[in-house]
Amino acid sequence: xxxxxxxxxxxxxxxxxxxxxxxxxxxxxxxxxxxxxxxxxxxxxxxxxxxxxxxxxxxxxxxxxxxxxxxxxxxxxxxxxxxxxxxxxxxxxxxxxxxxxxxxxxxxxxxxxxxxxxxxxxxxxxxxxxxxxxxxxxxxxxxxxxxxxxxxxxxxxxxxxxxxxxxxxxxxxxxxxxxxxxxxxxxxxxxxxxxxxxxxxxxxxxxxxxxxxxxxxxxxxxxxxxxxxxxxxxxxxxxxxxxxxxxxxxxxxx
Numbered sequence: 001x002x003x004x005x006x007x008x009x010x011x012x013x014x015x016x017x018x019x020x021x022x023x024x025x026x027x028x029x030x031x032x033x034x035x036x037x038x039x040x041x042x043x044x045x046x047x048x049x050x051x052x053x054x055x056x057x058x059x060x061x062x063x064x065x066x067x068x069x070x071x072x073x074x075x076x077x078x079x080x081x082x083x084x085x086x087x088x089x090x091x092x093x094x095x096x097x098x099x100x101x102x103x104x105x106x107x108x109x110x111x112x113x114x115x116x117x118x119x120x121x122x123x124x125x126x127x128x129x130x131x132x133x134x135x136x137x138x139x140x141x142x143x144x145x146x147x148x149x150x151x152x153x154x155x156x157x158x159x160x161x162x163x164x165x166x167x168x169x170x171x172x173x174x175x176x177x178x179x180x181x182x183x184x185x186x187x188x189x190x191x192x193x194x195x196x197x198x199x200x201x202x203x204x205x206x207x208x209x210x211x212x213x214x215x216x217x218x219x220x221x222x223x224x225x226x227x228x229x230x231x232x233x234x235x236x237x238x239x240x241x242x243x244x245x246x247x248x249x250x251x252x253x254x
Contacts, residue, residue: 019214025136026144026210030127036142042115043146047108051154058103063087063165064096069175080176084184087166092193093253096159098245101204104154105237109212112143113233116216117226125217140213144206151205152198159197196252203248 033040066087071080116139119125125135169241170176215233219225 015214015218018218020208022136022140022214022217023210025134026141026213029134029137029141030145031036032137032141033145039138039142040146043142044150047104047147048154048253049145049151051107051150052103052157054103054107055100055158055211056161058099059096059161060165062099063091063162063167064157064169066091066095066162067166067169067174071170080170080174081180081184083166083170083174083176084181085188086184086187087170088163089164089188089193091166092159092197094245096162097155097197097200097204098241100155100158101151101208102238104151105208105241106234108147109208109233109237110230112147112209112212112227113216113219113229116140116213117219117229120161120217120219121222121225135217140210140217143213144209147209148202149203151208152201155201155204156194193217195246196221200245200248203244204241207244208237211237211240 029036067083068086070083070090074080074082074086116125119139125139128135130139167178167181170181171178212233215229215236219229220230
């Protein structure tokens with residue numbers, strides 16, 4: 001039992017060293033961003049544009065459920081007119097960034113791990129190294145940069161769609177005047193909330209992409225290993241998003 005614990009601890013610190021080594025490689029190659037802009041733009045399209053449909057669905061129903069849940073909890077306690085101020089604020093600060101990030105951890109983080117993991121087990125990464133092409137520059141850096149850039153855009157878009165969903169539910173199903181909803185939204189809206197959401201999104205995007213790349217580079221065991229890597233990537237990314245959210249809350253909001 002003791003040896004198993006020691007091996008787990010040793011593996012953890014070895015993986016941590018490898019992860020920071022990967023981050024070092026990404027940072028070293030950042031000056032090549034302009035030269036490798038085509039790789040980055042391709043990843044931005046794949047990560048951002050191709051995620052719009054999914055993010056739209058998540059945002060719309062997140063806003064709708066938020067309005068219904070808030071109305072249910074506040075029934076008989078406070079006027080429903082407060083929905084216009086309470087629901088959008090919760091969406092901007094918390095629900096939009098976290099839910100969008102967790103969904104994209106499944107779509108983007110797992111996808112990155114699967115792509116790089118497949119290249120690893122089929123020895124394509126070894127071929128890149130044989131041609132003196134750095135895998136960190138060619139594979140990791142474009143994905144990390146692209147995800148970090150696109151995540152705030154997707155989070156703002158998801159939050160906007162969620163607020164629209166909340167507005168539609170409040171006005172159509174809860175008989176709240178559209179003017180009252182928008183008035184409450186204008187009174188409660190603060191730029192610092194948007195800045196907090198963008199900051200969270202930057203950290204979430206960096207975590208999702210870097211963890212996805214790391215897990216992909218550590219893949220072994222053929223097709224089964226690739227499948228396990230996608231699961232591992234999502235689990236770690238989801239946990240890291242919640243951990244970062246709790247830490248960042250104290251600095252940005254608390």
